[in-house]
Amino acid sequence: MKSVIFSIVFIVSGLLSVIIIYSDDLSEKLTYNLNRNLNVDWGDDHPKFLKQRLNVDLLDLSVSWDYFNILFPKTETELILNALSNIQSSGCISKISLSLNFKINIFCNEIRINLKKNKWTKYNKFHISRTFFFERRVFDDFYDKQSNYVVNIDTTNLVINKINLGHNVIEYLFLDKENMQLMIDGEVVILTKKHEGLNIHTVDSDYFFLNRNYFDNTMKRESTDV
Amino acid sequence: MIRTILTENYITHNKKMEKTSYMRIVEIKRYAVLFLFLIVISIYYALTIPSNSIWHDQTLAVNLAKDVLNGNYPLVGYLHSNRMHSFPAFYYLIAPLVYISDNPILLYWSVAAMNILGVMIVTKYIYSKYGFQEYVLYLLFSATHVSTLFFSSFFWNPNYTPFFMSIFIISLLKYINNKTSIIFFHIAGIVINIMVQMMPQSIVLIPTFIFILFLFRKLPSLVNQVVHIAIQLALVYPWIHYHLFVFEWDGFESGQKLYKGFSSSIIEYFNYLGGWVLNSEYTTYLAYGTNTYPYAKLIDIILTGSSILLLSLLVYSTWVSFRGIKISNYININIIDNDVNELTIHNILIVLAVINFSCILFFITGMQMVSYHYQFLAPVLALNMSLLISYEKKFKKLLASVLMLIILLQGSFSYWRAYSEYKKPYATDIGYSDQFTNYITNNCNADSAAYILDPKGLHFFQSSKGDYDKKSCGKLILVLRDHYAQSKIVRWLLEKNYSKTDMKFKDYLIWSSNKEL
Numbered sequence: 075m076k077s078v079i080f081s082i083v084f085i086v087s088g089l090l091s092v093i094i095i096y097s098d099d100l101s102e103k104l105t106y107n108l109n110r111n112l113n114v115d116w117g118d119d120h121p122k123f124l125k126q127r128l129n130v131d132l133l134d135l136s137v138s139w140d141y142f143n144i145l146f147p148k149t150e151t152e153l154i155l156n157a158l159s160n161i162q163s164s165g166c167i168s169k170i171s172l173s174l175n176f177k178i179n180i181f182c183n184e185i186r187i188n189l190k191k192n193k194w195t196k197y198n199k200f201h202i203s204r205t206f207f208f209e210r211r212v213f214d215d216f217y218d219k220q221s222n223y224v225v226n227i228d229t230t231n232l233v234i235n236k237i238n239l240g241h242n243v244i245e246y247l248f249l250d251k252e253n254m255q256l257m258i259d260g261e262v263v264i265l266t267k268k269h270e271g272l273n274i275h276t277v278d279s280d281y282f283f284l285n286r287n288y289f290d291n292t293m294k295r296e297s298t299d300v
Numbered sequence: 301m302i303r304t305i306l307t308e309n310y311i312t313h314n315k316k317m318e319k320t321s322y323m324r325i326v327e328i329k330r331y332a333v334l335f336l337f338l339i340v341i342s343i344y345y346a347l348t349i350p351s352n353s354i355w356h357d358q359t360l361a362v363n364l365a366k367d368v369l370n371g372n373y374p375l376v377g378y379l380h381s382n383r384m385h386s387f388p389a390f391y392y393l394i395a396p397l398v399y400i401s402d403n404p405i406l407l408y409w410s411v412a413a414m415n416i417l418g419v420m421i422v423t424k425y426i427y428s429k430y431g432f433q434e435y436v437l438y439l440l441f442s443a444t445h446v447s448t449l450f451f452s453s454f455f456w457n458p459n460y461t462p463f464f465m466s467i468f469i470i471s472l473l474k475y476i477n478n479k480t481s482i483i484f485f486h487i488a489g490i491v492i493n494i495m496v497q498m499m500p501q502s503i504v505l506i507p508t509f510i511f512i513l514f515l516f517r518k519l520p521s522l523v524n525q526v527v528h529i530a531i532q533l534a535l536v537y538p539w540i541h542y543h544l545f546v547f548e549w550d551g552f553e554s555g556q557k558l559y560k561g562f563s564s565s566i567i568e569y570f571n572y573l574g575g576w577v578l579n580s581e582y583t584t585y586l587a588y589g590t591n592t593y594p595y596a597k598l599i600d601i602i603l604t605g606s607s608i609l610l611l612s613l614l615v616y617s618t619w620v621s622f623r624g625i626k627i628s629n630y631i632n633i634n635i636i637d638n639d640v641n642e643l644t645i646h647n648i649l650i651v652l653a654v655i656n657f658s659c660i661l662f663f664i665t666g667m668q669m670v671s672y673h674y675q676f677l678a679p680v681l682a683l684n685m686s687l688l689i690s691y692e693k694k695f696k697k698l699l700a701s702v703l704m705l706i707i708l709l710q711g712s713f714s715y716w717r718a719y720s721e722y723k724k725p726y727a728t729d730i731g732y733s734d735q736f737t738n739y740i741t742n743n744c745n746a747d748s749a750a751y752i753l754d755p756k757g758l759h760f761f762q763s764s765k766g767d768y769d770k771k772s773c774g775k776l777i778l779v780l781r782d783h784y785a786q787s788k789i790v791r792w793l794l795e796k797n798y799s800k801t802d803m804k805f806k807d808y809l810i811w812s813s814n815k816e817l
Contacts, residue, residue: 114324172610197788197796198788200788200792202789268755269754269755269756270755270756270757270789271789282789285307285757286757287756287757287758287795288758289794291757292757292793292797
């Protein structure tokens with residue numbers, strides 16, 4: 075038993091020593107890999123990323139960038155991703171917190187979000203989007219990549235459609251495969267993936283993005299008929 | 301003296317008569333229980349089979365069986381999701397059925413009948429070897445286990461596996477029992493081959509089979525081993541031939557990775573034990589299960605609870621079995637106090653525990669697993685549970701109570717589900733689509749068309765073939781009451797564009813664009 079414990083301690087200490095000695099090289103390699111992965115063109119229906127000085131620091135468990143812009147696809151204008159035309163962030167540093175919950179803290183000087191105008195139709199206390207439809211893969215892709223950690227974004231300036239809302243803290247995490255919780259300055263919003271589409275529940279009311287089938291058979295048909 | 305002899309003869313005769321009479325009562329009880337089992341399980345199938353769907357794999361299987369009947373012998377079957385072709389044995393086995401009829405109802409019933417036959421084969425063995433209690437428990441478990449009942453009501457390659465597994469178990473036990481011949485070794489091996497052809501994941505049974513033979517010191521002679529390998533190769537030769545000489549490997553890319561993660565094998569094993577996949581109408585590998593609205597939470601507790609209880613009994617049974625195995629070194633593994641002339645209940649529990657434990661190979665390899673891949677466990681679980689109760693004297697009452705609770709929970713859901721499927725079928729189900737066609741033809745003229753609305757959206761179903769002297773129903777929208785009750789979007793779409801009619805079909809509400817209906 076003692077020999078087993080000794081072996082484990084020896085291996086772990088050896089690995090830690092290697093990481094510390096070669097941390098600069100490893101950080102450089104990670105920076106290269108992250109930049110390379112973000113430069114991959116996944117096709118017209120996937121977001122594209124523009125960035126400057128995106129660096130990984132292994133010992134500090136952090137990623138920093140001068141600016142990082144997400145450009146959303148424009149091929150299918152009615153897909154929900156197009157509700158956001160682009161997200162720009164500048165002067166940011168993200169740090170990984172290895173507490174009980176794996177957490178990524180992102181501190182930014184400014185985040186700019188350009189939202190496209192959305193028309194709604196009302197059904198009781200329900201607001202159904204007339205402009206965009208939802209695809210489950212958008213939610214599933216997001217879940218696959220980010221289901222295991224909490225993301226906390228702290229920005230000095232949050233600018234939505236050129237209106238500066240000042241300092242904001244946004245946190246999001248997946249409650250399960252179907253539900254994502256978003257907290258904007260302490261206010262809880264629940265996004266639920268349903269067969270019919272995406273439900274966004276706020277304290278005051280519910281907003282809904284239909285799936286493509288419902289959208290085509292209702293909103294799109296109406297606009298075609300007109 | 302004569303009187304004494306006569307009295308003794310009289311007593312002996314009376315004893316014999318009593319024994320015969322007792323045996324007759326036991327036999328009557330045995331057949332009564334079997335008859336009851338057949339009635340109950342037939343009710344389950346009669347309610348659920350017409351409410352089943354038909355998909356691409358089923359149509360393709362029938363077409364390939366027709367090819368066999370026409371003399372065009374297929375070397376392989378349809379493509380699996382990993383883009384590899386399936387083995388062909390299934391299509392040859394169902395060809396006689398398709399020759400009789402390609403009616404889906406018959407084909408779906410064939411799976412149910414094979415499952416019942418498998419259960420009867422094992423129970424006959426149990427009854428002859430052990431007793432009435434084990435026999436009843438086996439039948440009870442088989443008539444209630446959610447996953448076993450569900451899969452055996454659907455026509456698909458893997459769903460015949462429990463029948464072949466029953467034959468495998470009996471052949472293996474007969475072979476291990478020293479008095480019988482080598483033929484059972486070959487039968488067991490051939491049956492594994494058939495199972496692997498129907499469901500490749502059954503391949504874990506090959507090392508398991510070898511290990512069990514090694515454990516019981518029953519590895520056959522070298523000649524028999526060579527003969528058996530030749531039989532195995534011959535059985536899969538069409539598939540090998542196709543991939544060696546016909547298949548175009550240029551540009552082939554596997555559709556899936558072999559390694560998928562360690563969690564899926566555990567979750568799906570647990571899922572198979574309790575059958576909780578059916579507590580959801582739509583899942584990834586099940587086009588539609590059961591709409592349990594508004595009882596989903598209660599059913600989740602019932603199925604998860606029975607999963608945990610069943611797993612607990614299996615873990616206990618495995619511990620009871622493996623404590624009888626002594627491992628001296630990696631080639632010297634013995635069963636303690638093994639009597640080669642008698643196959644004890646403990647020995648059978650060891651065999652079953654090894655088969656069940658073989659599932660660990662799925663975990664080690666990180667293979668992609670879905671609950672139906674564990675179907676080979678159906679007779680293993682039932683036999684394990686029925687024998688564990690009679691073997692373990694120490695906690696007999698506790699174990700029996702837990703098993704009864706599992707049977708009650710699983711049975712309650714299975715038969716509730718069967719009734720629900722009967723009351724609320726889909727218009728597209730194999731037993732109801734013709735009924736609906738007749739309904740619309742009798743009520744609407746040829747200008748009318750029926751659509752189905754469900755939480756996923758609006759889908760065209762069929763046009764009416766009715767005469768022009770019938771009324772025009774316009775665009776008919778069929779929506780299940782449950783979908784209407786549970787989905788705001790369904791209600792919104794209907795109330796916005798359509799009006800409710802007085803027409804009714806099973807549990808469907810029928811709405812129409814024709815406001816006058």
